[in-house]
Amino acid sequence: MVRLERVTRRFGAGTVALAGIDAAIGRGEFVALLGPSGCGKSTLLRLLAGLDAPDAGLLAWEGGAAPGAGEIGFVFQDATLLPWASAARNVHLPLRLAGRRFEGDAALVHGLLARLGLAGFEDAKPAALSGGMRMRVAIARALVSRPRLLLMDEPFAALDEFTRNRLQDDLLALWRETGSTIVFVTHSIYEAAYLASRIVVMTPRPGRIAAEIASPLAAGGDRRTDPAYAALVREVTQTLRAVMPA
Amino acid sequence: MSRAERYAPVVFGLAALALWQGLVIGLRVKPYVLPGPAAIVAAFWADRGSLLLSLVSTLAVTGAALLAAALLGMALALAMAASRLARAAIQPWAVVLQVTPVVAIAPLIIIWVHQQFAAMVVCATIVAFFPVLSNTAAGLAATPPELADLFRLNGASRWQTLALLRLPSALPFFLAGLRIAGTLALVGAVVAEFVASSGGFAGGLAGRILEAGYRLEIPRMFAALTLLALTGIVIYAALGAVERGMLRRFGAGGRDARGGA
Numbered sequence: 471m472v473r474l475e476r477v478t479r480r481f482g483a484g485t486v487a488l489a490g491i492d493a494a495i496g497r498g499e500f501v502a503l504l505g506p507s508g509c510g511k512s513t514l515l516r517l518l519a520g521l522d523a524p525d526a527g528l529l530a531w532e533g534g535a536a537p538g539a540g541e542i543g544f545v546f547q548d549a550t551l552l553p554w555a556s557a558a559r560n561v562h563l564p565l566r567l568a569g570r571r572f573e574g575d576a577a578l579v580h581g582l583l584a585r586l587g588l589a590g591f592e593d594a595k596p597a598a599l600s601g602g603m604r605m606r607v608a609i610a611r612a613l614v615s616r617p618r619l620l621l622m623d624e625p626f627a628a629l630d631e632f633t634r635n636r637l638q639d640d641l642l643a644l645w646r647e648t649g650s651t652i653v654f655v656t657h658s659i660y661e662a663a664y665l666a667s668r669i670v671v672m673t674p675r676p677g678r679i680a681a682e683i684a685s686p687l688a689a690g691g692d693r694r695t696d697p698a699y700a701a702l703v704r705e706v707t708q709t710l711r712a713v714m715p716a
Numbered sequence: 717m718s719r720a721e722r723y724a725p726v727v728f729g730l731a732a733l734a735l736w737q738g739l740v741i742g743l744r745v746k747p748y749v750l751p752g753p754a755a756i757v758a759a760f761w762a763d764r765g766s767l768l769l770s771l772v773s774t775l776a777v778t779g780a781a782l783l784a785a786a787l788l789g790m791a792l793a794l795a796m797a798a799s800r801l802a803r804a805a806i807q808p809w810a811v812v813l814q815v816t817p818v819v820a821i822a823p824l825i826i827i828w829v830h831q832q833f834a835a836m837v838v839c840a841t842i843v844a845f846f847p848v849l850s851n852t853a854a855g856l857a858a859t860p861p862e863l864a865d866l867f868r869l870n871g872a873s874r875w876q877t878l879a880l881l882r883l884p885s886a887l888p889f890f891l892a893g894l895r896i897a898g899t900l901a902l903v904g905a906v907v908a909e910f911v912a913s914s915g916g917f918a919g920g921l922a923g924r925i926l927e928a929g930y931r932l933e934i935p936r937m938f939a940a941l942t943l944l945a946l947t948g949i950v951i952y953a954a955l956g957a958v959e960r961g962m963l964r965r966f967g968a969g970g971r972d973a974r975g976g977a
Contacts, residue, residue: 540871544866544869546862546866550866552863552880552881553966563866563870564870567867567870567871567872567880568871615870
């Protein structure tokens with residue numbers, strides 16, 4: 471879908487956030503960008519979204535053109551919903567910005583909310599929803615315009631473990647169902663190992679790709695209790711230990 | 717809040733009034749030095765027609781100034797949010813207007829603006845617009861960056877970002893500024909009336925206060941003062957109610973637009 475060639479991004483004098491990143495993201499992949507704080511994961515995500523531009527190197531998109539308006543879905547660490555708008559109106563926002571009226575898209579929006587377990591909460595304001603529910607609304611909002619690429623920046627980091635596990639399961643199911651392409655930033659080894667079809671390990675300052683690990687986990691079954699999952703967590707942990715500066 | 721706490725201010729106020737009345741009677745204080753509450757109420761009742769008429773005049777100036785302050789503050793804040801050049805150009809002059817005492821500018825304005833009502837509205841607007849401007853500007857600048865990114869990703873126009881994100885986000889800030897502006901508009905209106913009265917203007921509660929002062933009708937002076945204080949409280953409470961009502965309609969309000977996870 472997109473190939474990154476020697477992508478470099480500096481901030482101010484001397485801070486090199488990304489130093490010569492070479493990577494490729496294939497259609498239908500679920501890529502986890504894993505690394506500690508300050509390794510440039512979020513910067514890389516913003517470059518993919520087109521919210522930021524590299525100082526050197528290039529992003530080569532399949533088909534030539536970078537994604538346009540509504541072709542990238544983005545989920546932030548906080549749900550960042552409009553507090554004055556209902557769940558349904560929040561989900562509809564990307565379509566509204568494309569000039570569409572809510573009435574025409576109501577069925578689509580309600581269906582998406584129901585798919586994310588929020589049937590009956592269409593008219594609820596964000597303040598009336600729990601943290602996990604707000605994140606579900608944010609995911610529905612990111613999917614409503616059927617984006618080519620879904621970018622997620624530590625979306626579950628602020629949630630409790632039970633809520634996080636359920637959202638991870640639902641996200642995996644959604645990915646399998648829709649075949650969408652996801653790039654997911656996380657600093658959790660367990661989350662990366664559980665979700666991703668490929669884990670990209672990054673080192674901090676300057677941000678570099680240290681290793682790439684393909685997931686051996688089967689598509690179905692209970693991943694959490696799968697011995698292959700434990701083995702993958704061990705492999706990722708050892709890789710991180712080997713590449714992290716002391 | 718318990719029942720006792722709710723009634724405490726009323727009971728305290730009544731007790732203070734009773735003590736005041738008791739001391740005035742007991743110490744035989746002359747009413748032209750300090751009238752008791754009963755004399756003030758009597759003076760208000762005797763003069764209710766002219767006092768209420770003056771209140772209407774003061775309220776007209778206050779209301780017009782508040783409206784002008786809201787529009788002017790909002791317009792300037794929008795200009796400042798839209799362009800850094802406009803911000804650089806406007807901000808220092810807004811501060812200059814804010815720090816110059818209106819009493820000092822008022823005579824000039826009353827000379828320049830011949831129509832008396834308009835002149836007083838201009839004075840009161842100068843006092844009142846700054847909190848609207850600074851609060852709205854702060855609100856427009858406090859848009860969560862993630863939401864601004866989201867709008868960019870979806871190709872939002874400047875107008876869409878303003879109407880669907882920045883203005884609603886700034887609403888709680890604007891309303892808080894408006895509440896402060898309401899009481900300041902009253903202050904500005906009274907100051908303008910004082911200054912205008914030296915040029916022969918006799919309307920407004922300030923006119924009644926001056927007039928009562930010249931005639932040493934101290935109870936009447938207190939009656940006008942009390943009316944003024946009550947008006948300030950009512951304006952503050954009314955704008956507070958507007959603020960709460962609007963914020964309830966608009967959900968939690970823009971201040972926690974980050975939402976949390």
